[in-house]
Amino acid sequence: MFGRQFQTSYIEHRITNIEHRKTNIEHPNIGKQTSNTQTSKNEHQTSKKDMKELIKVLVVDDEPSILMSLEFLMKKEGYQVFIARDGSEAIDIINQEIPLIIILDIMMPNVDGYEVCSYVKNNSHLSHAKVVFLSAKNKESDIEKGYSVGADLYVPKPFSTKALVAKVNTLAFGMIKTE
């Protein structure tokens, strides 16, 4: 279902996606992830899920297969997901949608990830946005450069899907105090 949708722009299918997500929340498998927890916590989780619908995540990568998996993962978590195949497309969407989380590849045609990150961090109306670099450049100097342009997190490729999801969740909810 999502595999097909990734081909098209998210914006067009935003509403349908939200509907999909709603069904996902009620899906027993999602419950599985947080199973064996107290009911209260379950409820709390559910409230988080609801909030996730409101959180916009932008995924930027020039590799379709990676984009595909990231889109799947984020949607499954319940976020509102947007995709971009390069930096300039990413900046367009950022200005339009003002996402909270930006998962950003570095080596891309046209505008690279560093530039996108700098753009985000140097614009006050985007200052709340959290940038996660997801890059195959994993030398010490690359990581340092990533943080120096203002990244909130640097995840080297190849990455563990669970770890990435957990980190993104922490980033998202570290900001939105649910208590």
Add this chain to the structure above:
Amino acid sequence: MLPKFRATTAIPLKFDQKLLALITYIGGFSAATSMIIVETIALSVMISNNLVIPAMLKSQRFKRRLIGDSSTLINNIRRTSIVLIILLSYLYYKTIAGQYSLVSIGMVSFTAVAQFTPTIIGGIFWKTGNRKGALIGLVVGALIWFYTLIFPSIIAAGFFSNSIMEEGLLGLKFLKPFALFGLNGMDTISHGLFWSLSFNTGCYMYFSLNRKATSLEHNQAVIFVDIFNYTSQVESTSIWRGTAYVSELQILLGNFFGETRAERVIKLFAQKYKINADNPKADPRMVTYVEKLLAGIIGAASARIMIASISKEEKISTEEVISILKSSQELLSANKELKRKSVALERATSELKEANEILKTTDKLKDDFLSTVAHEIRTPITSIRALSEIVHDNPEMDLEEREHFLGTVVKESDRLSRLINQVLDLEKYESGKQILDKETVDIRNIINDSIDLLSQQLKEKGIQLTFKPDYFAPAFEADKDKLVQVVVNLLSNAIKFCQPNAGQITVETHYVEGQIYTSIQDNGIGIDKNFQRLIFDKFFQAEDQTIKKPKGSGLGLAISKKIVELHQGQIWMESTVGKGSKFTFMTSAV
């Protein structure tokens, strides 16, 4: 009246000017007397300074006496010598000189002095001349001089039988003093000069050549003859080494000059050269100066000995002087050598720097290559891992989606293995380990085989391919599989960049002057001028792409280039953006 004054007084006497004659006489007489006085004093100084005092200084007993109250002693020596000189000359005048004119006595003396000529000239200009030759030459010359010029006068004075003059010494005719070795017809002076100088020079040269000079003599000679080459070094080298006390120098000077004058001299010298007067140890320059002052009174040799007696001189032997000169000479040449070496070193350094720069560049290229390889490898691995994890963690996925994900995993795995193969391939080419498996091939077969391999893709994308072979192209030696790889690579690039269902690819071969040119032309998107020369570099993929990044490892063209070069060929391309590209490679058919 003395005979010699007769002539000078004759004229006034003739005119009966007795007073004038008297004045003339007194004038002449005083001139002669003063001449005798001056000559005698000069001789006495010479005798005391250069003969008696040095001889006395050799003995410790006299030396002490000399230092103690020297002025009286020296004066006494001189007085004694004056008396002796006058006595001797009177004796000579009485017994011998009466028979000779003043002129001939002068000539005889000249001849004697002339004996030094060969040694002096040889010493100045002839490096081979040595001490032994000089001594023998001088002695022999002096003997002959004595025999031919002095001996006859002694005979004439009646000390020896006159028969020697007539019959020769011991009755040997060739030893007649005035006709030595039967040489007649010359006046006595010329005769004596001729023989004495001839033998002197002959002996000097013969013995100098005959006997090898010691290295010391040789070095001395070299330094003396080529003095101007060494002048600067001699001046800059402190020859005098040792310690002397100013007070002692002053006392020494006082012995000869008087105490007040000595004190003043020392003071003035210290002022002139800004020497610290409080330093009890004398400056070497001061010691030298005092020595020179003393030399004026007691002669150079004695002055040297005197100075030596009051100073703790570290004796500098001639060998040492020579070695100083030699070492400064060696130093000079060592310096030159050093300069040359440092120039060579500088050159080597800059060469090393260059090499280092090249290495750095190569290293950087390698680093870039490796990081690009790493990046290119990580990308499919990332996809494979993420997609597999998703499929693994989400068993509830619907079948269609699962298949799509798994299909992508397989594609990415293919991409990965292709990439690894190509990297390994390229490594083989670059390290020169790739060996061509040559056979006789026909370019047409190669192209047809390549087209066959890609026929499926061509059909899928609806591309029209035309092959225009040059039927005159001969068969040639090449690695068929490798050339097929090149053509396949170029063709798949062409296919990749052509528009679907509108693509046209033309393959042509031309045989020109022993070379086969194969060109593959497409009507695809073309390549920007800025990137045209970069595209054969490994991992270059045009950055500015209006369409999606082309798939492929980025190594295809780099490998193709290597293969063509291994066949002694070349590969190049022409392209216009929007109109298409044409890749051509040339292989030698010889």
